[in-house]
Amino acid sequence: MPIGMDQSHFLMEKLKKYDSQIQGKDERIVQLETENAMLYLRLAKLQGQFRANQEDTTHWKRMCSFEQNQRRQIVPGFSDVSKHVQSLRQELEELKLNVSSMPTNLGGLCNNVVEKVDEHSRKYKLHSSSLTDVQQKLVETESQLHDALERHAKEKKRRRELHNTLMELRGNIRVHCRVRPLLDFDRGSQDVKTLGRVGSQSEVVVHVLDDENVCIKTSKQTKAFEFERVYSPLENQDTVFEEVQPMLTSLLDGYNVCIMTYGQTGSGKTHTMLGSHSNDEYHPSKEPHKQEGIIPRAARELFSLISEKPPDTHSVEVSVVEIYNNDIRDLLSGDPNAKHDVVTASDGSLYVPTVSCKPVETVYDVMCSVQHGLQMRSESPTLVHEHSSRSHLIVTLTLTTQANYLNPVGSSGAESPAPSSARSPIDPTFAVPSTPTKDKQRRQLPPQPPPPSFSIRSRSPSPIRSMTPTLSGAIKTKLQLVDLAGSECVGMSGATGDRLRETSNINKSLSALADVLGALAEHRSHVPYRNSRVTHLLQDSIGGDAKLLVVACVSPAKRYLTESLQCLGFSQRARQVQRGPIKRKLPPAVEKIGPGDSTNRSASPRPRSAGPLRQ
Ligand SMILES: Nc1ncnc2c1ncn2[C@@H]1O[C@H](COP(=O)(O)OP(=O)(O)OP(=O)(O)O)[C@@H](O)[C@H]1O
Numbered sequence: 001m002p003i004g005m006d007q008s009h010f011l012m013e014k015l016k017k018y019d020s021q022i023q024g025k026d027e028r029i030v031q032l033e034t035e036n037a038m039l040y041l042r043l044a045k046l047q048g049q050f051r052a053n054q055e056d057t058t059h060w061k062r063m064c065s066f067e068q069n070q071r072r073q074i075v076p077g078f079s080d081v082s083k084h085v086q087s088l089r090q091e092l093e094e095l096k097l098n099v100s101s102m103p104t105n106l107g108g109l110c111n112n113v114v115e116k117v118d119e120h121s122r123k124y125k126l127h128s129s130s131l132t133d134v135q136q137k138l139v140e141t142e143s144q145l146h147d148a149l150e151r152h153a154k155e156k157k158r159r160r161e162l163h164n165t166l167m168e169l170r171g172n173i174r175v176h177c178r179v180r181p182l183l184d185f186d187r188g189s190q191d192v193k194t195l196g197r198v199g200s201q202s203e204v205v206v207h208v209l210d211d212e213n214v215c216i217k218t219s220k221q222t223k224a225f226e227f228e229r230v231y232s233p234l235e236n237q238d239t240v241f242e243e244v245q246p247m248l249t250s251l252l253d254g255y256n257v258c259i260m261t262y263g264q265t266g267s268g269k270t271h272t273m274l275g276s277h278s279n280d281e282y283h284p285s286k287e288p289h290k291q292e293g294i295i296p297r298a299a300r301e302l303f304s305l306i307s308e309k310p311p312d313t314h315s316v317e318v319s320v321v322e323i324y325n326n327d328i329r330d331l332l333s334g335d336p337n338a339k340h341d342v343v344t345a346s347d348g349s350l351y352v353p354t355v356s357c358k359p360v361e362t363v364y365d366v367m368c369s370v371q372h373g374l375q376m377r378s379e380s381p382t383l384v385h386e387h388s389s390r391s392h393l394i395v396t397l398t399l400t401t402q403a404n405y406l407n408p409v410g411s412s413g414a415e416s417p418a419p420s421s422a423r424s425p426i427d428p429t430f431a432v433p434s435t436p437t438k439d440k441q442r443r444q445l446p447p448q449p450p451p452p453s454f455s456i457r458s459r460s461p462s463p464i465r466s467m468t469p470t471l472s473g474a475i476k477t478k479l480q481l482v483d484l485a486g487s488e489c490v491g492m493s494g495a496t497g498d499r500l501r502e503t504s505n506i507n508k509s510l511s512a513l514a515d516v517l518g519a520l521a522e523h524r525s526h527v528p529y530r531n532s533r534v535t536h537l538l539q540d541s542i543g544g545d546a547k548l549l550v551v552a553c554v555s556p557a558k559r560y561l562t563e564s565l566q567c568l569g570f571s572q573r574a575r576q577v578q579r580g581p582i583k584r585k586l587p588p589a590v591e592k593i594g595p596g597d598s599t600n601r602s603a604s605p606r607p608r609s610a611g612p613l614r615q
Pocket residue numbers: 179180181183233263264265266267268269270271272276277385387388389390484485486487553
């Protein structure tokens with residue numbers, strides 16, 4: 001401390017000095033802190049930049065590796081591309097060469113073309129000169145073709161005649177036999193194991209030996225029957241129709257045709273004629289199907305045959321009737337219970353004037369009518385068959401062949417029906433037997449009744465003609481498809497009351513049918529067509545030149561032994577209508593059924609007793 005200076009003053013001075021120093025230091029601290037903060041900020045910014053740079057680096061690294069990959073992939077392709085470019089260059093060079101040589105080649109080609117044109121024009125001149133020759137030859141060929149067609153038509157006619165002759169030789173009445181498979185309802189008890197077992201009621205006793213022979217074999221007896229065709233249980237509807245089909249050609253040739261199924265109830269008659277279903281369940285089908293029976297198939301065949309003929313020359317009408325308790329019931333009318341009768345016209349022909357006849361153009365139309373009829377048909381359950389038909393069902397397809405087809409102007413008539421020599425289809429008088437009286441009757445024919453809806457020609461046992469002429473000169477032929485009611489033992493069917501009456505009527509009418517066939521077989525002068533409505537109605541189709549096929553249906557089970565023996569005996573009898581006794585040899589173990597054989601007489605007795613079971 002300077003001498004003379006007050007100590008406090010000195011200290012004050014020193015304090016001031018220190019204060020100013022501290023203030024300077026504080027200012028310096030603030031300055032430094034500010035700088036520090038600035039530096040922090042800078043650092044943060046630099047760190048941000050650093051991170052951004054790092055991301056860029058990663059991105060570019062990825063890009064680099066991607067590019068490297070790309071390059072690795074492209075490099076091999078690049079060599080291909082360069083090769084391709086090279087080959088393209090080569091091609092370009094070649095093309096350039098070609099283009100440069102083209103004018104020379106085109107010149108050569110033009111010369112060739114000109115030469116060829118010259119050559120062709122020379123040939124054309126030659127050809128046009130021979131064209132006239134060719135045309136002449138064409139005219140000649142046409143006339144040869146015409147001759148060939150005529151020859152073909154004649155050949156067709158001859159074949160048809162041969163077919164009809166063959167049919168006649170085979171007999172106008174044919175009998176086939178169909179044995180149905182063993183079915184569940186054939187067993188005696190409810191035990192399914194008894195079905196077909198030896199000794200049980202369902203034991204198989206009807207055996208098909210071959211295509212023509214069938215036998216009934218029991219422990220006590222063996223009886224054999226021969227038919228034109230025997231269908232085994234394995235043979236289906238197609239096979240049956242194959243045999244029936246040829247008969248339909250005869251229909252277009254002017255013959256009445258009748259196909260009927262005969263047999264005990266439940267033996268497969270309806271199955272054979274229509275297919276398997278109850279009357280209510282039947283639904284017509286537009287398309288053919290495997291299970292359908294003869295009626296739809298025959299209708300289909302008929303329309304198919306008609307489609308081959310010139311348009312509007314043939315037309316078809318259908319009627320569906322049943323014979324129930326010996327009464328005719330029109331199943332297409334509103335009132336099936338109305339009475340109908342077969343009437344004799346003044347010219348001697350028979351018809352049922354009150355039965356509905358519906359024009360039809362397709363199988364479907366026919367089958368819709370049949371369906372309608374079936375819904376009205378009498379059916380009731382019996383002990384043997386749940387859907388037993390209690391009436392004879394007759395579906396008649398009447399074919400009208402127009403006069404312009406039978407006798408076309410300027411035609412040789414090669415396509416017209418070719419019935420047997422006894423007939424002249426183009427002569428409208430052919431339907432009347434050529435006795436003077438009938439000729440006279442015909443000439444003096446009184447005004448005809450309105451066209452019968454269901455005409456039936458009267459007949460004698462002598463050969464008669466099937467075709468029925470109309471006033472316009474057209475002819476009518478009939479295809480009658482008959483599902484007969486089942487013959488049955490009253491005991492077995494369990495029928496009582498009304499059912500018993502039905503059964504009795506069914507059996508009576510089937511007896512009458514057997515009688516008619518028997519009378520024809522024995523060439524009796526009187527054929528009892530009128531003993532029953534069914535034979536009266538089918539008079540045109542049984543005997544004479546009409547073609548009749550009876551399919552005898554039998555069940556194979558022992559349970560129906562009596563009925564099967566009776567059915568086969570009846571059918572055997574029918575088969576002999578035109579054939580006479582059967583001479584065919586059968587295996588020695590098999591007993592033969594035929595006239596002259598005493599054992600046969602028991603199985604196939606005279607017509608009256610050969611009919612269905614009587615009560
Ligand atoms: N060949 C066959 N194949 C298969 N089943 C058949 C054959 N024949 C008949 N059936 C069956 O046998 C049963 C009786 O046949 P269907 O109705 O045809 O007898 P039906 O002789 O017409 O009897 P009904 O006279 O009582 O009317 C039916 O269920 C039918 O399906």
